[in-house]
Amino acid sequence: xxxxxxxxxxxxxxxxxxxxxxxxxxxxxxxxxxxxxxxxxxxxxxxxxxxxxxxxxxxxxxxxxxxxxxxxxxxxxxxxxxxxxxxxxxxxxxxxxxxxxxxxxxxx
Amino acid sequence: xxxxxxxxxxxxxxxxxxxxxxxxxxxxxxxxxxxxxxxxxxxxxxxxxxxxxxxxxxxxxxxxxxxxxxxxxxxxxxxxxxxxxxxxxxxxxxxxxxxxxxxxxxxxxxxxxxxxxxxxxxxxxxxxxxxxxxxxxxxxxxxxxxxxxxxxxxxxxxxxxxxxxxxxxxxxxxxxxxxxxxxxxxxxxxxxxxxxxxxxxxxxxxxxxxxxxxxxxxxxxxxxxxxxxxxxxxxxxxxxxxxxxxxxxxxxxxxxxxxxxxxxxxxxxxxxxxxxxxxxxxxxxxxxxxxxxxxxxxxxxxxxxxxxxxxxxxxxxxxxxxxxxxxxxxxxxxxxxxxxxxxxxxxxxxxxxxxxxxxxxxxxxxxxxxxxxxxxxxxxxxxxxxxxxxxxxxxxxxxxxxxxxxxxxxxxxxxxxxxxxxxxxxxxxxxxxxxxxxxxxxxxxxxxxxxxxxxxxxxxxxxxxxxxxxxxxxxxxxxxxxxxxxxxxxxxxxxxxxxxxxxxxxxxxxxxxxxxxxxxxxxxxxxxx
Ligand SMILES: Cc1cc2nc3c(=O)[nH]c(=O)nc-3n(C[C@H](O)[C@H](O)[C@H](O)COP(=O)(O)OP(=O)(O)OC[C@H]3O[C@@H](n4cnc5c(N)ncnc54)[C@H](O)[C@@H]3O)c2cc1C
Ligand code: SF4
Ligand code: SF4
Ligand code: FES
Numbered sequence: 001x002x003x004x005x006x007x008x009x010x011x012x013x014x015x016x017x018x019x020x021x022x023x024x025x026x027x028x029x030x031x032x033x034x035x036x037x038x039x040x041x042x043x044x045x046x047x048x049x050x051x052x053x054x055x056x057x058x059x060x061x062x063x064x065x066x067x068x069x070x071x072x073x074x075x076x077x078x079x080x081x082x083x084x085x086x087x088x089x090x091x092x093x094x095x096x097x098x099x100x101x102x103x104x105x106x107x108x
Numbered sequence: 109x110x111x112x113x114x115x116x117x118x119x120x121x122x123x124x125x126x127x128x129x130x131x132x133x134x135x136x137x138x139x140x141x142x143x144x145x146x147x148x149x150x151x152x153x154x155x156x157x158x159x160x161x162x163x164x165x166x167x168x169x170x171x172x173x174x175x176x177x178x179x180x181x182x183x184x185x186x187x188x189x190x191x192x193x194x195x196x197x198x199x200x201x202x203x204x205x206x207x208x209x210x211x212x213x214x215x216x217x218x219x220x221x222x223x224x225x226x227x228x229x230x231x232x233x234x235x236x237x238x239x240x241x242x243x244x245x246x247x248x249x250x251x252x253x254x255x256x257x258x259x260x261x262x263x264x265x266x267x268x269x270x271x272x273x274x275x276x277x278x279x280x281x282x283x284x285x286x287x288x289x290x291x292x293x294x295x296x297x298x299x300x301x302x303x304x305x306x307x308x309x310x311x312x313x314x315x316x317x318x319x320x321x322x323x324x325x326x327x328x329x330x331x332x333x334x335x336x337x338x339x340x341x342x343x344x345x346x347x348x349x350x351x352x353x354x355x356x357x358x359x360x361x362x363x364x365x366x367x368x369x370x371x372x373x374x375x376x377x378x379x380x381x382x383x384x385x386x387x388x389x390x391x392x393x394x395x396x397x398x399x400x401x402x403x404x405x406x407x408x409x410x411x412x413x414x415x416x417x418x419x420x421x422x423x424x425x426x427x428x429x430x431x432x433x434x435x436x437x438x439x440x441x442x443x444x445x446x447x448x449x450x451x452x453x454x455x456x457x458x459x460x461x462x463x464x465x466x467x468x469x470x471x472x473x474x475x476x477x478x479x480x481x482x483x484x485x486x487x488x489x490x491x492x493x494x495x496x497x498x499x500x501x502x503x504x505x506x507x508x509x510x511x512x513x514x515x516x517x518x519x520x521x522x523x524x525x526x527x528x529x530x531x532x533x534x535x536x537x538x539x540x541x542x543x544x545x546x547x548x549x550x551x552x553x554x555x556x557x558x559x560x561x562x563x564x565x566x567x568x569x570x571x572x573x574x575x576x577x578x579x580x581x582x583x584x585x586x587x588x589x590x591x592x593x594x595x596x597x598x599x600x601x602x603x604x605x606x607x608x609x610x611x612x613x614x615x616x617x618x619x620x621x622x623x624x625x626x627x628x629x630x631x632x633x634x635x636x637x
Contacts, residue, residue, distance in 0.1 A: 058240025
């Protein structure tokens with residue numbers, strides 16, 4: 001849920017509305033907000049699973065210290081979504097354990 | 109902004125300690141730079157939307173983020189470079205600082221280093237603590253107040269220290285329901301006034317309780333809390349509460365890695381957060397040229413962080429040969445203000461004892477009906493509010509029974525009707541003959557502990573002026589619920605007017621008409637349908 005009006009902070013200032021994909025599904029969010037914020041605003045709290053037990057994990061510290069919020073972003077696994085700003089056209093994927101590198105090999 | 113390869117003073121951390129260190133060093137004539145790994149400067153301050161305690165020198169009565177802005181502006185005026193998204197990885201002999209920015213490492217050679225890396229949150233492990241929705245109270249603050257997203261609608265908070273109590277209030281302002289604050293001890297750890305502020309909103313504080321387990325498949329659905337008694341929590345079945353966020357406010361830990369790695373000597377102090385760097389009175393550590401200020405040197409408050417930063421800044425500049433004007437006087441002033449703040453620190457353990465004896469807590473078993481551990485006002489105050497001395501003129505009620513380092517009520521009163529004096533921890537004294545009932549103190553009190561009652565309003569009704577920060581604001585003539593100190597609805601009343609002038613700094617003062625007989629017990633209004 002988004003907090004648009006706030007008694008102390010006033011109206012929220014947000015970036016431009018952009019499209020991105022979560023596990024192939026189209027979604028929208030505001031450019032520049034952390035990926036985790038865009039997902040949680042739409043009720044999504046689970047970002048992946050732990051390697052050992054396969055149980056779900058989500059945001060815990062929100063300041064880039066704990067790595068519980070990591071996802072695979074544009075093929076790069078282990079991206080801390082709480083401190084990574086959302087950009088238009090991002091491909092975000094739920095990550096199991098340490099995830100896999102899916103970066104396209106650069107051709108010279 | 110290009111980052112210098114050499115600098116006179118490198119300040120690590122742009123929280124209140126780091127910013128004020130750089131400001132005082134620059135005022136003394138030195139050229140400091142500031143590094144911070146965050147996207148924005150201000151450290152903890154930018155999550156804090158409440159009015160702060162303290163005195164004028166500490167920006168008291170201002171909200172945390174406004175204090176951050178004021179410090180930043182001062183740094184800007186002095187042309188102090190503040191480099192963000194710059195993480196310091198290590199400090200090597202000769203004050204060689206290794207940094208990371210944009211995935212590249214580089215070094216800065218510093219003549220003096222001021223470490224102001226602050227603190228991080230402690231975690232708490234229990235069955236289910238890894239389920240999404242369990243998070244640090246700081247994480248909840250960051251999401252609500254910076255990114256403006258509410259992670260859940262029904263929130264349970266673990267820990268009734270000041271952080272837990274304040275975050276509970278902030279969650280209400282953000283529009284969430286706070287199901288309760290759970291505290292393992294038999295008394296709250298935070299200030300009485302902070303607890304009173306949420307109790308009157310109807311947020312229960314469960315003393316002698318702890319979290320046993322959290323349940324949910326993809327995310328948190330329920331939390332089980334248990335009463336702690338002689339048998340301990342296990343085996344006892346607790347009470348399940350439907351919640352979607354559990355926020356942990358169980359203390360902060362100084363971020364000491366850099367100080368350790370740089371070779372500073374440490375000492376243990378449980379009250380200040382564990383292992384902390386040893387310091388001389390001028391804030392220098394055992395490693396010459398490395399200074400420490402703020403929460404890193406022991407978990408205290410922003411006010412202390414600001415003073416320590418100032419002292420470290422002046423000392424570092426002085427050691428480089430800068431002779432700030434009236435430096436001795438300045439240092440003495442800082443030290444005396446610190447002593448005044450610390451005086452409170454030392455007395456805290458004492459006030460905890462008095463708190464336990466003067467304020468009665470009521471604990472019912474969690475299974476019995478409405479389980480709320482109510483916090484009661486000391487009996488002196490209760491008598492005072494019941495038997496008001498003057499029936500003809502408006503008078504204020506101040507419910508501030510505990511020594512807090514705070515004086516905005518005194519500062520704001522144009523008539524000198526509230527006196528605190530020195531030390532700043534004195535209880536406020538009210539001289540009703542001077543009071544005009546202007547209401548400025550009601551909005552200025554950071555703890556929302558001041559109320560006004562006018563018994564001459566009409567035959568059967570008294571007028572009450574109450575501070576209010578939630579949305580939506582009550583409209584004139586609206587019928588609202590009238591709540592007592594424990595958040596219980598005891599009557600209904602009509603709104604006379606709502607004032608939210610600039611001088612109130614976003615706190616509204618709502619006037620309601622309440623039946624004469626119960627007017628003295630009303631502390632909050634419920635505008636929800
Ligand atoms: C909920 C809550 C309510 C509070 N209310 C009050 C109040 O009413 N009154 C009051 O006086 N105090 C209050 N405080 C306390 C106050 O916020 C802290 O004491 C104060 O912020 C400490 O300041 P600091 O500068 O030491 O650390 P911080 O504010 O934590 O700043 C540290 C900075 O260092 C940076 N940093 C850390 N490591 C590195 C690194 N390796 N490289 C680069 N940068 C780094 C961090 O990014 C951060 O910006 C409250 C705190 C909380 C959590
Ligand atoms: S109501 Fe006005 S005059 Fe009376 S004590 Fe408060 S600030 Fe002073
Ligand atoms: S009554 Fe005065 S001293 Fe007490 S919390 Fe309010 S402003 Fe501070
Ligand atoms: S939530 Fe801890 S790193 Fe993102």
